[in-house]
């Protein structure tokens with residue numbers, strides 16, 4: 046395979062013929078090579094002489110023959126196919142999101158009178174060619190009908206065609222100026238993309254598969270969208286394919302992947318994000334069949350974590366998780382990895398720029414493990430000191446975005462970052478909360494949980510999460526306004542269990558009650574809360590806070606003292622880091 050045919054020096058080297066050259070006679074090869082010496086005028090798709098030359102050779106060899114011509118009219122590649130198709134050489138990847146065409150047109154022969162084939166049109170789209178031209182090689186090697194295909198910048202919608210075609214009776218009757226036409230198409234693409242906002246982290250299409258419960262796939266997709274928004278990725282479109290089972294190679298069907306490719310080209314998307322974890326080989330197969338950066342849910346979450354980790358330990362943990370995730374995905378010599386460098390999925394908190402080989406990844410992993418061990422050892426000491434003081438610890442846990450940090454802020458009058466983003470909190474923070482009559486607790490906010498929390502992350506954060514085992518009480522905060530809340534709290538319970546924390550007493554806190562309409566759903570929240578021995582509150586308005594504090598006190602000291610929220614005095618504990 047040849048590399049990009051951009052260089053001018055290529056003419057100085059011996060031009061090679063790509064494709065199915067096996068069994069061609071020396072004389073035929075020589076004539077094929079001589080093709081490189083031909084030129085066409087920039088304003089014609091092909092010269093009649095070139096068309097004749099290609100047709101003759103095609104007829105003689107019984108194979109399709111094609112040339113890639115640049116905008117100056119030079120022939121950059123000569124390709125031999127079989128009777129039905131051509132395999133174009135690798136001409137380098139299109140820069141995703143670029144509104145320019147490739148600057149190359151494909152002129153090739155068809156051995157029978159047929160319009161552009163699906164293969165021709167796929168090449169047109171994926172290689173973003175200026176145009177594709179098929180000349181019918183007629184009897185005696187005379188060029189006959191000519192079929193042309195161009196990208197259509199105006200096409201919209203999922204089912205739209207992505208190209209326009211034209212036919213002419215013969216080469217002489219072609220009235221197309223290929224360069225002018227290509228420039229028009231580029232200008233139109235430029236206009237359509239100019240209206241889009243530009244985000245630093247890429248333009249993505251989200252892809253889901255549903256093998257059963259469609260509703261579930263929809264809500265999972267909605268969550269993926271939120272994750273993308275949090276990661277600053279612009280979501281251009283979403284697809285969910287229903288299938289009986291996951292395709293082992295491509296996750297989705299081959300045809301669907303092709304369609305995604307076209308859609309991506311049309312929207313100038315540069316990234317595909319799967320709502321499904323991809324095996325290393327699936328990721329590779331999909332990347333090989335698209336021009337796009339391919340990410341999965343885990344990588345997206347890792348990326349958000351990378352952005353949000355601020356403490357030294359948090360950053361080490363995220364980097365460790367990223368490297369552990371990447372290690373099995375590094376082929377011996379993986380040029381695919383460099384496609385991931387920079388931008389979404391390529392951000393790392395540490396020194397690693399993620400463009401490194403396996404050995405160095407392994408070394409880095411063991412360095413990180415040692416550093417994290419050292420940090421958790423010193424944390425262990427602090428925990429023991431704290432335990433000696435016998436101050437009870439209350440930890441806030443829950444699904445991401447449930448309002449954990451908002452609740453901590455309300456309880457302790459502090460200002461931990463709370464925002465409408467997933468995983469706003471990564472680094473645990475502790476505050477002191479003083480109840481009247483000398484009761485005092487340490488209250489900690491933690492990283493949010495999510496369905497299918499990537500195991501690499503659970504492991505990397507294990508040290509932090511295991512601290513939850515020291516808690517005397519877990520406040521499990523649930524966003525009662527999210528229709529998905531039953532499944533979300535289920536996911537949280539499962540993760541707690543996997544961390545061996547199911548023994549720690551916990552109190553369910555149904556938050557955001559202010560968003561639930563009084564009467565109908567509000568009633569519902571209270572009802573659910575009561576039914577599961579929880580408490581309905583609003584961390585925003587403070588509603589229900591008094592009852593919450595009462596319950597906490599009751600659970601911690603098993604006595605029913607009355608206290609008011611205003612009676613709470615606040616004192617910050619210096620941050621442990």
Ligand SMILES: Nc1nc2c(ncn2[C@@H]2O[C@H](COP(=O)(O)OP(=O)(O)OP(=O)(O)O)[C@@H](O)[C@H]2O)c(=O)[nH]1
Pocket residue numbers: 443444445446447448449450451452462463464465466467468469470471491492493494556557558559560582583584585586
């Ligand atoms: N209406 C309403 N919004 C709330 C309430 N509590 C929190 N929010 C909002 O919900 C969003 C998430 O709140 P956070 O406190 O950051 O949630 P979190 O659980 O700490 O989230 P992560 O740290 O990202 O896992 C923010 O936009 C809050 O303003 C509430 O009681 N009512």
Ligand SMILES: [Mg+2]
Pocket residue numbers: 449450451462463468469470490
């Ligand atoms: Mg938070």
